[in-house]
Amino acid sequence: MADVARLAGVSHQTVSRVLNGHPNVRAETQARVQAAIEELGYRRNSSARALVTRRTGVIGVVAFDTTHYGPAQTLAGIEHAARADGYFLSVVTLQTVTPAAVREAMDYLAQQSVEGYVVIAPKRAVVEGLADQPAGRPVVAVEGGEAPDVPMVCVDQVGGGYLATRHLLDLGHRTVHHIGGPRDWLEAEGRIEGWRRALEEAGAEIPEPHFGDWRPRSGYDIGVRLAADPAITAVFVANDQMALGTLRALAEAGVRVPEDVSVVGFDDIPESAFFTPPLTTVAQDFTEVGRRGIGLLIDLLEESGDGAAAPPARRVVPARLVTRTSTAPARA
Amino acid sequence: MADVARLAGVSHQTVSRVLNGHPNVRAETQARVQAAIEELGYRRNSSARALVTRRTGVIGVVAFDTTHYGPAQTLAGIEHAARADGYFLSVVTLQTVTPAAVREAMDYLAQQSVEGYVVIAPKRAVVEGLADQPAGRPVVAVEGGEAPDVPMVCVDQVGGGYLATRHLLDLGHRTVHHIGGPRDWLEAEGRIEGWRRALEEAGAEIPEPHFGDWRPRSGYDIGVRLAADPAITAVFVANDQMALGTLRALAEAGVRVPEDVSVVGFDDIPESAFFTPPLTTVAQDFTEVGRRGIGLLIDLLEESGDGAAAPPARRVVPARLVTRTSTAPARA
């Protein structure tokens, strides 16, 4: 900066003013400074700046092992939104998901003086890790169902589960079986609640749900058992990967989809349109979740007016049913 | 730090020594300082530290839209490796993949004073963007095939393509058809080269390859055409998602896999074991790629001895064939 000032024949002070777009600089001076900056390829030292402004412009993100489609997409959404607003993203990916690991990750990020956190928190353990954070930096959770204290943005899982189940009931199925995700996932919980609500509302029998681990294998194993019960005509599976396994188990057992059994998934991963048969499923707008999560955090950071920030309504992103050919009317 | 020094009854200088693990501190003094740090919940200001040490400990990562399995996994691998070595990761995800976008992303990261870059560069355009970087910070590319100047770590794509094709030839197929990825992807190029090499080596006819866009739909569209040709008995598809589409097209056309046609994919995504039928494919160790990429960059940053850093051999991670039931011996 000293070099730039010298070349432009001004004080380093004025260079700073130009850099920060302060109004009180003569146009001609500004041009000269700009030229000097270009010529020298000068780049402001971010550490020095952060030291004095007490702002690093860095948002810490605690992400998940990204083999899961949802968390991976959410991370991308968060990144785009943050960059659009001029923030940097420092990411830690959780390997083991325990409250301690979450705290450790946040602690690690704190070393880098992040201004706030976005935590992808679809599991209960993550939300618990959030609970007893040393106050100070704002935290926004994303994909986390109902969290007591932490501001949260998520897709309407209950609504999505309801949508899927309602779709099957509307096709004339007497009831709908469910293959849920792991019970410590808040998303799994939301989806099962939506399923139950739709059944209750329709006065349908509520069969005992089964629980998988999100992976195709578990959907397959449960599917093998479901295939053995000829009374079953409709299954709502809590994610597309498990639904894939279920489809495979049904096919192997000679159960036709959708003629004998209708199947609905959840997530709308890129592959699901090409399953055998193409899967009816529930799509989530992860990009929007990321955008709102970052928006909420930035509101908190910049305390735009009232402390209430975004109204709760803006924090729930609706789910959307995508109808393909794995579902059909129940046989009479 | 001043507060800590006061509480411990030493100079802030000594506090710094304790923080940095300098040897020349009396054990008793150190304990007192530690206690003071704990009591005050003191945390060193990273900006001040970076300002004087000229090291931010931040590695910039230019990643890809993470809907692709490979890049997503690689990112996770990079993150784990970086954290294990005490580095922070600042990530930019590319939306449009052009040389200009790559430069822009690196420029953005430069604002944050990253010490070096790991760039996920499976497309030619990314490698081009890397070419004319203003020197200064070291760059390591990952997943990028052959790059002229930039140090590179990648899975042996040629070897993988060879493995897949060889497997089919070994099963007695006279030749192997190929559905390649987009031609501007270096990985697609490597796989096709391995395919061609295996065919040449076996003296087999080399059919005209087809090219998809990695997505299931394109594998489907090409599969529809392949299904119409009864002479075809073996297909090597450049990724699992397209292979999924191909399987679907074959099934719809009444072509049985593997009885009529054998299919091999590439990537070993979590779903592929549950395709119809379970897919024989080529697995890549992305974690290892991430680890070596970070290792290489850190070598560069810390200039451990000679400038040669890791020997080229260490930079190529072997691919591995995973045999499932989508492949079978050719009919006599």
Place this chain on the structure above:
DNA sequence: CTGAAAGCGCTTACAG
């Protein structure tokens, strides 16, 4: 509209 001064919170030689 522009400059001289002070200070952000650290680390790095330099003394002792």
Place this chain on the structure above:
DNA sequence: CTGAAAGCGCTTACAG
């Protein structure tokens, strides 16, 4: 083994 001094490169009041 420990402290007093200088300085990293910025921004923020304060003058003028």
